[in-house]
Amino acid sequence: MSALAQGRADLERASTAQKVADMLRERVLDGELAPGLRLSEEAIGGALGVSRNTLREAFRLLTRDRLLVHEHSRGVFVRRPGGEDVRDLYAARRVIECGALQNWPAVGDDRRAAVRTPVEEASAHGARRDWAKVGAANIRFHRGIVGLAGSHRLSEESDRLFAELMLAFRVVSDPERLHMAYLPLNREIVELLSSGDVDGATTRLREYFDLAESDLVAQLEQR
Amino acid sequence: MSALAQGRADLERASTAQKVADMLRERVLDGELAPGLRLSEEAIGGALGVSRNTLREAFRLLTRDRLLVHEHSRGVFVRRPGGEDVRDLYAARRVIECGALQNWPAVGDDRRAAVRTPVEEASAHGARRDWAKVGAANIRFHRGIVGLAGSHRLSEESDRLFAELMLAFRVVSDPERLHMAYLPLNREIVELLSSGDVDGATTRLREYFDLAESDLVAQLEQR
DNA sequence: ATCGTAGAATCGTTCAACAATCCAACGATC
DNA sequence: GATCGTTGGATTGTTGAACGATTCTACGAT
The missing domain is CATH 1.20.120.530 (GntR ligand-binding domain-like)
Incomplete structure (x- = not known):
């Protein structure tokens, strides 16, 4: 049963936006993307080879986790806690x-x-x-x-x-x-x-x- | 000062996805969209006059609030708590x-x-x-x-x-x-x-x- | 030095298209 | 008769391009 549960978890990892979000989450938590840094949609999307729309979905996922902050018409930034x-x-x-x-x-x-x-x-x-x-x-x-x-x-x-x-x-x-x-x-x-x-x-x-x-x-x- | 804060709140209410999410949230909470119901992207997007991408962003906002659940490649559903x-x-x-x-x-x-x-x-x-x-x-x-x-x-x-x-x-x-x-x-x-x-x-x-x-x-x- | 303005850069949103996936109906096999 | 492929049709996932709206930057006027 444990093997089945594991397999199911792998299957659910299908979404591109989810994978992109996981990758960005690591980069943020290990400090590679420093707090306060602005994440350009074009730059990141181009580097990772995903479209802007998909990247924006990944951004939403990370905003939910409060790792990124979204400022309207200005972009998303790595959160810098004060x-x-x-x-x-x-x-x-x-x-x-x-x-x-x-x-x-x-x-x-x-x-x-x-x-x-x-x-x-x-x-x-x-x-x-x-x-x-x-x-x-x-x-x-x-x-x-x-x-x-x-x-x-x-x-x-x-x-x-x-x-x-x-x-x-x-x-x-x-x-x-x-x-x-x-x-x-x-x-x-x-x-x-x-x-x-x-x-x-x-x-x-x-x-x-x-x-x-x-x-x-x-x-x-x-x- | 209170008037200023209010004005600022109005300004920040700009995003279409946010407004769509607010509308859907009301419909869910007042029971018009019943728990377990599947929300078709095409149907809802057409009814509200927003594009699929924008609607999907609104869906993400509501899944963050746990009002909707997202099943990969199957769509989003109004949450039915068990x-x-x-x-x-x-x-x-x-x-x-x-x-x-x-x-x-x-x-x-x-x-x-x-x-x-x-x-x-x-x-x-x-x-x-x-x-x-x-x-x-x-x-x-x-x-x-x-x-x-x-x-x-x-x-x-x-x-x-x-x-x-x-x-x-x-x-x-x-x-x-x-x-x-x-x-x-x-x-x-x-x-x-x-x-x-x-x-x-x-x-x-x-x-x-x-x-x-x-x-x-x-x-x-x-x- | 401050202010306003033009232009560039970026975001917000839409649209159309296609691949991937799911679903339901239909037959085939035992 | 029930279970198991198979086949289409419908829906989602993802992409790319496009254009208006907003922000930022730099330059020049007062």
Whole structure:
């Protein structure tokens, strides 16, 4: 059955606009297309060998994910999150993740493992000074927290929030350093959860958000 | 300043695809385009006098809002939420709204009024047996709760959730009756909040979600 | 230095066309 | 008689060109 599901996923990947959007999404997230850059329909369409109409559909898909912003008659730009965006982003994360954490006592071991495991992986990568993988594991940790809610829609929306956040990290220097700094805090949250202290873990998580937000906002506004 | 902001909003309303999307959104939400209906590009485009490409852009905008679903090479359909969708929807609402409620002590009077006022309005309309307006006020009540989070993004996502939920109500009979039944519960939540008992209000809100979800799911799956 | 204007560049939208895909009806086979 | 190809017809996916509308840029007037 798993093989069938996989095959179906491959089949659905047929649309050209979807493939173009996936390609552009990678380029944006790895920083090749820098925040603030304008994406010319003619230039990109010519480079990728797709028509303007198809490219515009791809742009719509990425606008939905908030990676691009569309300004009427001016074009689409790679989103450049500002301090206000980051504040808004963290306000949403506070509500979603702290709210999801309340579900900890009610969920099964698989959902709990999705929170615990990434923290251990982050520690392992941290010992090897592999900051990029630490950052990736850190995101998996927070995805696991959102997963406690058990809502597919909410997880998808959170993925968009995380992607937007990575865009904000792109603007600041030395993005991985931030992830590393909060690693012991994550570990403490997991320990509090395992001991059954959900409220304590929620408080710690909220502290993490406060720290990370002010840190990121400070770096964003100083430039 | 308010006049300027209004004028700017009018200026930005320029895009044809946007206007088409707004028109279709109304038709979907008021039930004229029933859930499950397939929207032919040729038929709709011809009726509205816009080209296929523009119409397809409008479709993308509405699929972003989850009012339409897009099946590759088959077309777009008005979404028909099933039991699983509603469960997912309420799981998300539980997390978001209960999480937002924790912010009650921290927000100012304007945000609190956005929670209190709709409940009083709902009572007034309920006394006049105007169930449609009761339902509208009920949604404003929950929008107010989400607004406690102070995140523009989260409020927008919640608006999409509410729209999707109204689509689910379209499938069942007698949708307004549901809103009416939970009116006294809303009032109790507001009273608990005003007395400073945030945890008690959160518990009541969660009870409301449990009731509303099972009620709606039961009606959806019985047909 | 500011303002207004002409021209270039780009976007918004439409149209026509064709390939790719889906669907329903029709027969063929067992 | 039910299941399985097959064949058209209808609809979507994608392309390319075209033209009006909007924005941007640079130049010149006041």
